[in-house]
Amino acid sequence: MPTRTVTVGSASGLHARPAALFVAAATAQPVRVTIRVGDKRPVPANSMLSVLSLGAKRGTEVVIEAEGEGAEAALDTLADLLVRDLDAEEQADA
Amino acid sequence: MPEPSGPQPLRGIGVSRGVAGGPLMWVGAVPTLPPPAPVTDPSAEADRAVAALAEVVVELGRRADRAREQTVADVLRAQAMMADDPVLADTVREEVAAGRDAPHAIDTAFATYRTAFEAAGGYLAERVADLDDLRDRAVAVCLGLPMPGVPAPGHPYVLAARDLAPADTVDLDPEQVVALVTEVGGPTSHTAILARALGLPAVVGVAGLRELTEGDPVLVDGGSGLVEIGPDAAALAARRSVAATTAAGATGSGPGRTSDGHPVALLANVGSAREVPGGDDAEGVGLFRTELLFLDRTREPDVDEQAAAYGKVFARMDGRRVVIRTLDAGADKPLPFLRQPEEPNPALGVRGLRVARRQPAVLRTQLAAIARAAADTGADVWVMAPMVATRAEAADFAEAVRAAGLPKAGVMIEVPAAALRAGQLLEVVDFLSIGTNDLSQYTFAADRQCADLAELLDPWQPALLQLIAGAAAAGRSAGKPVGVCGEAAADPLLAPVLAGLGVTSLSMSGPALSWVRAALAEHTFADCERLAKLALDADDARHARALAGNA
DSSP states (O other): OOEEEEEOOOTTOSSHHHHHHHHHHHHTSSSOEEEEETTSOOEETTOHHHHHHTOOOTTOEEEEEEOSTTHHHHHHHHHHHHHSOHHHHHHHHO | OOOOOOOOOEEOEEEEOOEEEEEEEEOBOOOOOOOOOOOSOHHHHHHHHHHHHHHHHHHHHHHHHHOSSHHHHHHHHHHHHHHTOHHHHHHHHHHHHTTOOHHHHHHHHHHHHHHHHHHHOHHHHHTHHHHHHHHHHHHHHHTTOOOSBSOOOSSOEEEEESSOOGGGGTTOOTTTEEEEEESSOOTTSHHHHHHHHHTOOEEESOTTGGGSOTTOEEEEETTTTEEEESOOHHHHHHHHHHHHHHHHHHOOOSOOBOTTOOBOEEEEEESSGGGSOSTTSSSEEEEEEOGGGGTTOSSOOOHHHHHHHHHHHHHHTTTSEEEEEOOOOBTTBOOGGGOOOOOSSGGGSSBGGGHHHHOHHHHHHHHHHHHHHHHHHOOEEEEEESSOOSHHHHHHHHHHHHHTTOSEEEEEEOSHHHHHTHHHHHTTOSEEEEEHHHHHHHHTTOOTTOGGGGGGGOTTOHHHHHHHHHHHHHHHHHTOOEEEESGGGGOTTHHHHHHHHTOOEEEEOGGGHHHHHHHHHTSOHHHHHHHHHHHHHSSSHHHHHHHHHHO
16 A cells, blocks of 8 residues: 655644644545554544644654555645644744 | 613623623533433434534634634634544444434543543643533534533624633624623623723623523613613613713823823733724833734744834834833743743743743844834834843843843833832833732732632732832832833722822723723822822722722
């Protein structure tokens, strides 16, 4: 199954605004994506509560996984989002 | 002329003047879970539970759209996403399939996440309150009750509550809420403070309020303390014209002074340019809180950004005085970018100026930005530091302010140590500003959030007044200004007392200025001194207020 291992880049971790952006992007994908930390149980990437519960901080390695048509593209999009510092981009917007 | 027939008005304590009317709406209470009910149609029951969650999502989205602060909108949207979680909906359906009714299924589904969040600690543990709020809202919808918190019906109304908690009022919209009425509370309750800050008429301690029905038209007179029920249009119009006359008398502008011309500068407390009062209602800004710019930031705003934000406020004051306070943050008001460790006792920890002990660059950057904004706008900028306890701290701060090229350095008097040593502090700074809220908290060892201790935090407490008197006397000897900023300054009854204690300026939220100006103009300075003496000599806060009020 296509997977990507990504290091979380947002300063506040996968919380608050970065988590909301990630979950919204995952929901918009044509395939079902899961996300996990280490060898813990994978959770659906379109579930805000589950993603928050991962407790992923800046520098935490996460694995995202998807299968089916468009899986590679979906994972690329989401991986790109995870490595960026979404908190810093908020500043740039402000 | 015969009295118009109608229900007798209710009577309470008027705590914020003005008259306004509208349909009465209650703050929604947190629902209690009813006993479990048998489920006959699991499919319909599951739909009911999921529909309740959907309604919560819609309601939070609506509030986010209306929020004026971007941060508040972001928080509400993040909360809406939690309620909109597909896994949560699946769990709720599973719980119903296992035999639970809708409210219990919702409660159980949230409980799983609640445990996980609590166990994770840190950021997630702080989100537990968000989960509880979502659960309460969804359960209320299931039970056909209004959602907890302040209603947002989309039209003006009178807000009724047993008492208002700070949490209720975070996103209270002054364009919809025209007046406040509560069953309990006194002149220093949170409701009273909030109403004065927002310039809303308010009556507290209204017996029989609970008997009014949601939607009843009421007329609230914050001066007389009367709440009239079902006022017809004529009565409403008549009362409005009386109120307008009274308000006209109180909204004179110009500098604050007693009836015999003793000046007491009337200044505004602001957090951003939007809050700066228009016209010449304020003689300047007495407290410009700079925290707003830093909230929820994970990186410190740079000099350019800070200078631009400060410059906006300075420019709006057209050369008048602006007292800007350096960052008041720390363990009790955590700012993400400071990355401070948790402390066992945040109120007694590294907060206010103390943050500069660990991170001096933050203060230096801020002072550089203030200096640049002052130079760009030509405003009369005074700078002060929060949470100063010793002369050495004050001297270090004053040196940093002067090194940045700023002419006036002052410090807040928020801890008893500073009040007792006001004379020594004034040897090294140009002015003092007394923050009565924190000074009360530290003088009485009473947490500001602790409702059980509210009477200790009453600004009429003689011990607090004594500390203010000492600081003001030190100012007089040194020939330097000593102001009061904080809730105490917005109380029209207390203003003459503070003037009589020797305070040279009062700084408050914009809407309170006219009432305080009017209250000062009703007394000679000798009157003020007499009231101050009565209040100082009183046995307790209640007694002090009664003596000053009846004198």
